[in-house]
Amino acid sequence: MKVFLNGKIVDEEEARVSVFDHGLLYGDGIFEGIRVYNKCVFKLDAHLERLEYSAKAILLELPWSRAEISDAVCETCRTNGITDGYIRLVVTRGRGTLGLNPYNCSNPQLIVMAQEIQLYPKEFYTDGLKTITVPTRRNGPGSLPSTIKSLNYLNNILAKIEAVNAGYMEAVMMNDQGFVSECTADNLFIVQKGTIYTPPAYAGALLGITRQIVLDMARESDIEVVETNLTRFDLWVAEECFLTGTAAEVVPVTEIDGRKIGNGTPGPIVVGFMETYRNLVSRDGTFL
Ligand code: PMP
Numbered sequence: 001m002k003v004f005l006n007g008k009i010v011d012e013e014e015a016r017v018s019v020f021d022h023g024l025l026y027g028d029g030i031f032e033g034i035r036v037y038n039k040c041v042f043k044l045d046a047h048l049e050r051l052e053y054s055a056k057a058i059l060l061e062l063p064w065s066r067a068e069i070s071d072a073v074c075e076t077c078r079t080n081g082i083t084d085g086y087i088r089l090v091v092t093r094g095r096g097t098l099g100l101n102p103y104n105c106s107n108p109q110l111i112v113m114a115q116e117i118q119l120y121p122k123e124f125y126t127d128g129l130k131t132i133t134v135p136t137r138r139n140g141p142g143s144l145p146s147t148i149k150s151l152n153y154l155n156n157i158l159a160k161i162e163a164v165n166a167g168y169m170e171a172v173m174m175n176d177q178g179f180v181s182e183c184t185a186d187n188l189f190i191v192q193k194g195t196i197y198t199p200p201a202y203a204g205a206l207l208g209i210t211r212q213i214v215l216d217m218a219r220e221s222d223i224e225v226v227e228t229n230l231t232r233f234d235l236w237v238a239e240e241c242f243l244t245g246t247a248a249e250v251v252p253v254t255e256i257d258g259r260k261i262g263n264g265t266p267g268p269i270v271v272g273f274m275e276t277y278r279n280l281v282s283r284d285g286t287f288l
Pocket of ligand 1: 033156182183184185186187206207208209210211244245246247
């Protein structure tokens with residue numbers, strides 16, 4: 001694989017950052033995960049806007065314009081011959097000293113990787129995914145705002161470990177108050193009596209690009225959407241539940257904590273969204 005690193009395309013073996021980089025030492029940096037469908041980068045501008053917001057929030061001044069980052073993304077895809085794939089865009093704080101002070105870091109690193117996507121098993125989309133709530137909490141807005149897509153994923157990783165150890169691929173994370181936040185790498189929605197509910201950013205949810213697309217799709221179909229706090233009870237008794245994410249797309253959930261969701265098969269609303277989303281990705285995007 002070829003990797004874009006600070007203005008140059010290099011072999012992956014040569015794509016190295018300093019051991020003094022605060023991205024490595026402290027998870028001090030930000031990232032984006034982006035999809036390519038049929039040689040088109042999907043929602044590139046929305047991802048770059050979120051990257052800029054994340055950078056601003058952590059006072060990391062991006063020395064590259066949006067157009068330069070966009071070119072780096074497209075060049076990396078073209079060089080690796082990607083038709084359908086997954087892009088990882090990373091910006092680290094750069095090389096600093098062993099202390100925390102980010103003002104000692106002068107040289108942020110821009111890294112772009114692109115490869116074929118590893119998808120969830122097909123059965124998840126036809127039969128639904130089973131998941132559990134786990135003990136590790138999502139960061140609340142008073143600690144690390146979930147709206148910053150930072151390199152700091154340790155509590156999500158602990159939650160993932162808890163899921164995998166229990167035999168599940170994804171976990172539902174709560175916040176410190178016991179309200180539902182999201183999954184380790186996906187946003188969560190439920191449907192109850194024809195209305196769609198999803199946790200807001202203040203409950204610890206990332207403002208996912210796919211989440212926003214689903215909210216827009218729902219409004220276009222005149223389905224009421226409410227962003228509000230949800231409890232585990234709300235999940236257990238939901239008629240439908242589904243997850244959204246750039247990699248996962250829209251995936252139905254048919255069991256949570258041993259409770260069947262609805263009748264235990266993907267419901268009509270999520271099935272409709274899965275189809276609309278598939279249509280959207282096939283006709284939208286920045287051509288490589
Ligand atoms: N929540 C978390 C914690 C994530 O890392 C992601 C991205 N994988 C999402 C939600 C989904 O966001 P998006 O739709 O922008 O990929």
